[in-house]
Amino acid sequence: MKRAIYFRLIxxxxxxxxxxxxxxxxxxxxxxxEQTKEWLTKLTLSAAENYKYDSDVYFLSRATGNNRxxxxxxxxxxxxxxxxxASEMExxxxxxxxxxxxxxxxxxxxxxSYTLGERFMYASIKMDDGNILRLAHSYSGLFNNIxxxxxxxxxxxxxxxxxxxxxxxxxxxxxISPLEKTVEALSAHEYDELAEHKSPYxxxxxxxxxxxxxxxxxxxxxxxxxxxxxxxxxxxxSMAEGFVLVDRKKNILLCNNSAREFFSIxxxxxxxxxxxxxxxxxxxxxxxxxxxNEQSTVFxxxxxxxxxxxxxxxxxxxxxxxxxxxxxxxxxxxxxxLEQQKRDFFSNASHELKTPITSIIGFSEMLNKDMIxxxxxxxxxxxxxxxxxxxxxxxxxxxxxxxxLESNGEPKEYTDVNFKDVIIEAITAVSPxxxxxxxEITTDLDDVLYRVDKRQLYELCVNLIENxxxxxxxxxxxEISLKKENDNVMLTVKDTGIGIPPKYQxxxxxxxxRVDYGRDKKVGGTGLGLSIVKHICALYNWKLSLISKPGIxxxxxxxx
Numbered sequence: 357m358k359r360a361i362y363f364r365l366i367x368x369x370x371x372x373x374x375x376x377x378x379x380x381x382x383x384x385x386x387x388x389x390e391q392t393k394e395w396l397t398k399l400t401l402s403a404a405e406n407y408k409y410d411s412d413v414y415f416l417s418r419a420t421g422n423n424r425x426x427x428x429x430x431x432x433x434x435x436x437x438x439x440x441x442a443s444e445m446e447x448x449x450x451x452x453x454x455x456x457x458x459x460x461x462x463x464x465x466x467x468x469s470y471t472l473g474e475r476f477m478y479a480s481i482k483m484d485d486g487n488i489l490r491l492a493h494s495y496s497g498l499f500n501n502i503x504x505x506x507x508x509x510x511x512x513x514x515x516x517x518x519x520x521x522x523x524x525x526x527x528x529x530x531x532i533s534p535l536e537k538t539v540e541a542l543s544a545h546e547y548d549e550l551a552e553h554k555s556p557y558x559x560x561x562x563x564x565x566x567x568x569x570x571x572x573x574x575x576x577x578x579x580x581x582x583x584x585x586x587x588x589x590x591x592x593x594s595m596a597e598g599f600v601l602v603d604r605k606k607n608i609l610l611c612n613n614s615a616r617e618f619f620s621i622x623x624x625x626x627x628x629x630x631x632x633x634x635x636x637x638x639x640x641x642x643x644x645x646x647x648x649n650e651q652s653t654v655f656x657x658x659x660x661x662x663x664x665x666x667x668x669x670x671x672x673x674x675x676x677x678x679x680x681x682x683x684x685x686x687x688x689x690x691x692x693x694l695e696q697q698k699r700d701f702f703s704n705a706s707h708e709l710k711t712p713i714t715s716i717i718g719f720s721e722m723l724n725k726d727m728i729x730x731x732x733x734x735x736x737x738x739x740x741x742x743x744x745x746x747x748x749x750x751x752x753x754x755x756x757x758x759x760x761l762e763s764n765g766e767p768k769e770y771t772d773v774n775f776k777d778v779i780i781e782a783i784t785a786v787s788p789x790x791x792x793x794x795x796e797i798t799t800d801l802d803d804v805l806y807r808v809d810k811r812q813l814y815e816l817c818v819n820l821i822e823n824x825x826x827x828x829x830x831x832x833x834x835e836i837s838l839k840k841e842n843d844n845v846m847l848t849v850k851d852t853g854i855g856i857p858p859k860y861q862x863x864x865x866x867x868x869x870r871v872d873y874g875r876d877k878k879v880g881g882t883g884l885g886l887s888i889v890k891h892i893c894a895l896y897n898w899k900l901s902l903i904s905k906p907g908i909x910x911x912x913x914x915x916x
Contacts, residue, residue: 366520373516377509392477392495397462399423400479400491407489413438416489424476424492428454435487446470453480457488466495598665598685603674604647606630606640618659618685639683642669646681656688664689712748716741773813775804775838775845782817783836786825795825796833802840806916808896816892817847819885820912824851827910845916855906864902889914 403416403425410416413425417438427435432449434442448454453465457480465478469492477495482488592599598615602608608627616623619634627633630643642653652670659665668684719737728734779801788795806813824834828851837848856864864886893900893914904910 366517373513374509377512389495392493393464396464396477396479396491396493399493400462400481400489403491404481404483404489407483412436420491426490426492428480428488428490430486430488451478453478453490454488456480457482457490459484596687598683600630600633600683600685601672601674601680602630602643602647602683603680604678606643606647608633609674609680615683615685618663618665618687620660639667639669642667643681643683645669646671647679650679656692659685662689663687664692712745716745716748769809769811770807771810772805772807773810775806775813775847776801778810778813779817779836779838779847782814782821785818786821788825794831795828796831797821797825797836798833799836799838801836801838804838804840804845806845812892812895816889816914819889820847820849820914823885824849824853824910824912827851828853832909847914847916848911850909850911852909855908855910856902856904857906861902861904 399420403420406416406419411427413427413436416425417423425438426448427437428448429435432447432451432454434445434448436442437445451465452467453463456463456465459482461481463480465480466475467478468475475495476492478490478492480488480490592610592612595612595614598618599610599612600608600615601610607629611627611633613623615633616625616627621627621633625632630640634640636657638655638657642655645651645653646669650671652668654666654668656664656666664687666686666688668686670682670684672680672682674680719741722728723734723737728737779799783797783799788797821834821836828834832852834852835848835850837846837850839846839848889912890900892898896916899915901913901915902910903913
């Protein structure tokens, strides 16, 4: 086997150098020929341009580097030639370059000149006056180029054979054997056996040892990479925030499911570029700024109807150490709505407090300046000041209650409370008198023990019952029901009042919202009662629902 490899190496070296030399020589000759054609074409076009101004062949020959120039009539008659007597030259009508000459380009032909007996490469073009301009360049041909390189080819073959004879035997014995065994072990994935295959040559042994180390490092790296990839995928997949990583061409490298959900993109859809995820100009421009100018951008955007997201776009380096960008998307809908509610709250609170304060100041100035003479009028004004002060006190109390519910988060004083007793206490606190008539209040209450902050439960009951009385019809009624079934408790407050139109029912639990502002002023409401109820229910995760029909009445249900 070694003997066969030995002779085959020599034969292979000989054939290889021969083939390579011939191919190189042929390729060089072909390339030279093509370059000559290209050069001759340009030279002919240049001569054609000069012909328009001067048709003298000697001038044209000098202009083209002393190449042979011939002017031929359309019938083949030679009109002039820069290197021969035109009158002694035969008709050229049958020459290839004359027969195929055209006005739109240069015709190339290679043959031996009948006049000079030398091989030329001819280039011809038909001029506007019908004559044919021909340029001839001495060219030995493709085969002659190869023959010219034959000594170099033979020299290379001889040197290669001599070196092959010297090195083949040693190479076969000392190099091929360990390498073959190493390849066999690698093919069989028997990496532990690589240490058994050693070479007497330091360089080859070092190469084999390096290969063993690399294989071990690759195995360890693949394991670590797989673990890290799983961690990254788990983290990105668990993030509620959207995360997108793009390269400098805005191709998506990473995109988690949350980001797809923000842009309503199917999880199975293949995302190659950022334009597959979004075409929003603000986002695209921010990405461009991050990639080109390394500038970070933060802004809010409504990605879907009712969904406000905060987008943080910043420059980032990719795995190839190229500048890319990341997009972090955070849902801030609740935060922005809360901010808006707070702004509305302070605006409405200021407005609500301004009215009674203005009245108190005005009446006080009237009394202070002795503008009211009648004792009866003074008494009426004092009563109105007292009413406005009480109204302001109630309003401030309700505002503080809502503020306390929002800031504390969790109730503080848990006690076991008899729900029935709290409702009866709340009924006692609410006046059933309305428009000089009495509102009939009926109850159907079960004994229910509930662990809760009694003060907050009392606030909830008082506000529900007070609303049912205030917004009732004269001589109307209020039904209060407390029922327990298994672990479920349900409080129902139903009135026969004016009711709430459907379009306002979703907003009556907002702070300071009034369906009929004038009526609320008349009955003395602050617009915060149902908002307090809603906050208390949210604090305990109680379910709050409302059923109302205009002119028939309203039913509020709290499920515990």
